Amino acid sequence: MEEQKNNGPLSGIRVLDMSRILAGPSSAQLLGDLGADVIKIERPGSGDDTRGWGPPWLKDDKGKETRESAYYLCANRNKRSLTIDFTKPEGQKLLKELASRADVLIENFKVGGLQQYGLDYESLHTQLPELIYCSVTGFGQTGPYAKNPGYDFMIQGMGGIMSITGEPEGEPMKVGVAIVDLMCGMYASVAILGALRHRDQGGGGQHIDLALLDTHAAWLINVGMNYLTSGEAPLRYGNGHANIVPYQPYPASDGYFILTIGNNVQFRKFCDFAEIPEIPDDPRFAENQDRVKNRDALEAIISRATSVQSKAHWLEGLKKLGVPCGPVNTVPEVFEDPQIRHREMEISMDHPLTGDSKMKMIGNPIRYSETPVSYRNPPPMLGQHNREILKDWLELEDNEIERLSQNEVL
Numbered sequence: 001m002e003e004q005k006n007n008g009p010l011s012g013i014r015v016l017d018m019s020r021i022l023a024g025p026s027s028a029q030l031l032g033d034l035g036a037d038v039i040k041i042e043r044p045g046s047g048d049d050t051r052g053w054g055p056p057w058l059k060d061d062k063g064k065e066t067r068e069s070a071y072y073l074c075a076n077r078n079k080r081s082l083t084i085d086f087t088k089p090e091g092q093k094l095l096k097e098l099a100s101r102a103d104v105l106i107e108n109f110k111v112g113g114l115q116q117y118g119l120d121y122e123s124l125h126t127q128l129p130e131l132i133y134c135s136v137t138g139f140g141q142t143g144p145y146a147k148n149p150g151y152d153f154m155i156q157g158m159g160g161i162m163s164i165t166g167e168p169e170g171e172p173m174k175v176g177v178a179i180v181d182l183m184c185g186m187y188a189s190v191a192i193l194g195a196l197r198h199r200d201q202g203g204g205g206q207h208i209d210l211a212l213l214d215t216h217a218a219w220l221i222n223v224g225m226n227y228l229t230s231g232e233a234p235l236r237y238g239n240g241h242a243n244i245v246p247y248q249p250y251p252a253s254d255g256y257f258i259l260t261i262g263n264n265v266q267f268r269k270f271c272d273f274a275e276i277p278e279i280p281d282d283p284r285f286a287e288n289q290d291r292v293k294n295r296d297a298l299e300a301i302i303s304r305a306t307s308v309q310s311k312a313h314w315l316e317g318l319k320k321l322g323v324p325c326g327p328v329n330t331v332p333e334v335f336e337d338p339q340i341r342h343r344e345m346e347i348s349m350d351h352p353l354t355g356d357s358k359m360k361m362i363g364n365p366i367r368y369s370e371t372p373v374s375y376r377n378p379p380p381m382l383g384q385h386n387r388e389i390l391k392d393w394l395e396l397e398d399n400e401i402e403r404l405s406q407n408e409v410l
Contacts (some may be wrong), residue, residue, distance in 0.1 A: 004372075004374035004375055004376060005374060006035050006374050006376055007035070007371055007372075007374070008033070008034045008035020008036075008368075008371050008372075008373065008374055009034055009035060009368070009371045010031055010034040010035040010036040011035035011036075012035075012037075013031070013035070013036040013037070013103045013104065013196065014036065014037050014039070014101060014102045014103050014104070014393075015028055015031050015032070015036045015037065015038045015039065015102065015103065015104040015105075015106065016039055016041060016095075016098055016099060016102045016104070016105045016106070017038050017039065017040045017041065017079060017106050018041045018105065018106060018107040018108075018109070018119075019106050019107055019108040019136060020048045020049055020050070020108060021048070021049060021050055021108070021181065022050070022074075022075055022152070022178050022181035022182065022185065023108065023136050023180075023181040023182070023184040023185045023188065023210075023212065024106045024107070024108040024134075024136045024185065024188065025040075025048070025050075025075040025076055025185075026074075026075040026181070026182055026185035026186075027106060027134075027136075027185035027186070027188040027189045027192070028040070028079065028106050029075050029076060029077050029078060029079065030185070030186075030189045030364070031104070031189060031192065032077065032078030032079055032376075032377075033077070033078055033364045033366070033373045033374070033375070034366070034373065035371070035374065036078075036103075036104075037080075038078060038079040038080070039079070039080055039081075039082050039098065039102075039385075039389055039393070040076060040079040040080065040081045040082065040380065041082055041083075041084055041086075041095065041098075042081055042082070042083050042084075042382060042383070043083065043085070044083040044084070044085050044383065044408065044410060045083075045382075046382075047081070047083070047382040047383075048072060048076070050069060050071045050072040050075075051067075051068065051069055051072045051382065052067075052069065053069045053071040053072065054067070054069035054070065054071065055069070055070075056069070056070045057069055057070070058070070058073060058351065058353060058354065058359055059354070060353055060354050060355050060357070061354055061355035061356045061357040062355070066353040066354075068353060068379070068381070072379060073359070073361065073379045074361075074362065075185075076379035076380065077349075077361060077375065077377065077378060077379055078374075078375065078376055078377050079377060079379065079380055080377060080380055080384070080385035080388065080389055081380035081381065081382055081383055081384045081385055081386075082098075082383065082385060082386055082389045082390070082410075083382060083383040083386060083410050084409065084410060085408060085409055085410075086117050086119065087117070088407075088408075088409055090404065090407065090409045091409050092117050092118055092119065094390075094394075094404070094409065095117075095119060096118070096119070096124070096127075097394055098393055098394065099119075099124055099128055099131060100127070100128055101393050101394070102131065103130075103131070103132060103196065103199075104131075104132045104133075104134065104192055104195075104196070105124070105131060105132070105133050105134065106134045106136065106188070106192075107119075107133075107134070107135055107136070108135070108136040108137060109135075110137065110147065110149065111137055111141055111146050111147050112147075121133040121135065121207040125205065125207070128205065129204050129205055130199060130204055130205045131205040132192060132195045132196060132199060132205045132206060132208065133205065133206075133207050133208065134188055134191065134192055134195075134207075134208040134210065135207065135208065135209055135210065136184060136185075136188055136210045136211075136212075137150065137209075137210070137211055137212070138150010138151070138154075138155065138211065138212050138213065139211050139212070139213050140209055140210075140211035140213075140214060141209045142209075145213070150211075150212045150213065152178040152179075152180040152181045152212070153174060155180045155212045155213050155216050156174045156175065156179070156180055156216070157172070157174075158213060158216075159180065159213055159216030159217060159220070160216075160217075160220060160223075160224075161174075161175060161179070161180075161216065161220070162174055163233075163234070163236065164223055164234050164235070164236050164237075164242075165236070166236055166238065167236070167238045168235070168236050168237065168238055170236075170238075180212050180215070180216050181212070183215050183216070183219050184210055184211075184212050184215040184216075187210060187215045187218070188208065188210045191208045191210065192208065195208060222242070222243065223242060226242060226243070240295065240299075243292065244260075244261070244262060244288060244292070245288065245291040245292050245295045245298060245299075246259045246261050246267075246270075246291070246298065246299065246302055247259065247260050247261065247262075248299075249328055250299075250302055250303055250306040250307075250314075251303055251306055251307045252306055252307065252309060252310055252311040252313070252314055253307060253308060253309055253310050254310050254311055255311050255328070256311070256328045257306075257311045257314050257315055257325055257326065257327055257328065258325060258326045258327070258328060259302075259318075259323075259324070259325050260324040260325065260326070261323065261324065262324065263288075264280070264286075264287065264288070266322070266323050266324065267280055267285075267291075268280045269318075269321045269322070269323050270318065270321075270323045273317055273318060273321060273323070274302070274305040274306065275305065276301065276302075276305050279298075279301060284297060284298070285298050311327065315327060343363075343365075344363050345362060345363045345365065346360060346361075346362065346363060347360070347361050347362075347363045347375055348360050348361070349361060349375055349378045350378065351378040351379075352378075352381060352384070353381070359378060361375075361378075363375075383410065386401070386405075386410050387401055390404075
């Protein structure tokens with residue numbers, strides 16, 4: 001994919017990304033995809049912790065590992081890297097000057113961790129009242145857990161998702177990706193866009209306080225509401241659905257396929273095709289509420305019926321009837337899927353370390369009709385843009401940049 005021009009809806013917005021790992025960086029990457037100029041602030045010499053979270057590593061055009069981890073690459077596209085040691089007074093001064101030219105600052109340091117450097121919200125807000133300052137922490141800026149560290153796996157346990165994920169008789173199971181971090185990053189992006197709108201209407205900047213645990217509780221969504229409405233603790237249904245049956249994988253003769261039947265018309269069509277036409281007239285299964293109550297009996301009947309035919313039989317036949325169904329793909333099969341390819345969910349970009357070959361990345365799912373997402377910058381190497389950014393944002397001369405480097409500020 002060729003480098004694209006930036007005509008995104010956030011073109012002209014400047015973002016300082018002082019976050020690490022996944023929640024904050026994924027939010028900043030999304031803003032960058034939408035056109036913002038995102039500067040990733042990193043520690044000199046080491047940078048974002050995820051740079052070392054490999055293997056796998058990005059490979060050059062000779063197949064040699066480069067020590068840029070896939071984990072780091074997943075959340076740092078459309079950024080430029082600037083290293084600053086803000087434990088030093090000159091580093092603090094530089095960051096404050098950069099903040100004075102920024103629209104948004106994203107950070108995920110422990111509560112109060114930036115106060116000693118004068119880089120916390122209260123310190124900056126008095127000088128920069130238009131700055132939108134987004135803090136991402138495990139538990140938020142207030143409350144009994146505020147000063148505790150928070151990590152995705154820990155929050156999956158605390159937030160309830162592991163109690164409803166996995167087989168009914170199995171151990172608690174986490175989601176296979178860092179869903180807490182990712183969803184918190186999504187909420188952060190939405191919050192920042194709302195704050196930009198508020199500022200542009202004359203309301204000024206503000207502090208956004210995002211917590212991993214809060215956002216986890218929010219995206220429990222229908223399962224959380226089931227509990228709040230009924231007072232009953234949700235059960236673990238494996239791959240089943242708490243409120244809809246049949247809605248899970250079923251065995252074919254050569255693997256599994258997924259049924260997602262949402263109404264009685266679809267259910268009857270499926271049963272006719274599966275040669276069990278009497279089932280929809282059985283009072284145990286006539287309505288969805290009946291099917292939910294008698295799920296074990298129904299699942300046994302359906303499993304016996306589906307296991308005698310191939311996946312292709314079910315997927316091709318049911319799709320023709322308008323009965324929702326789908327395959328259980330591996331990750332390689334996802335990126336080979338013709339729909340995924342058509343929608344360009346796998347992209348490629350030039351990278352300084354890959355030579356004549358290109359690096360592959362996951363595309364952005366947003367499709368604007370007028371201001372499309374652009375892929376302008378690959379995930380940056382540590383400090384790659386020090387000189388460029390300091391000239392661009394602060395108009396520093398070469399000799400001043402050299403002095404800062406020699407003093408180990410950069």
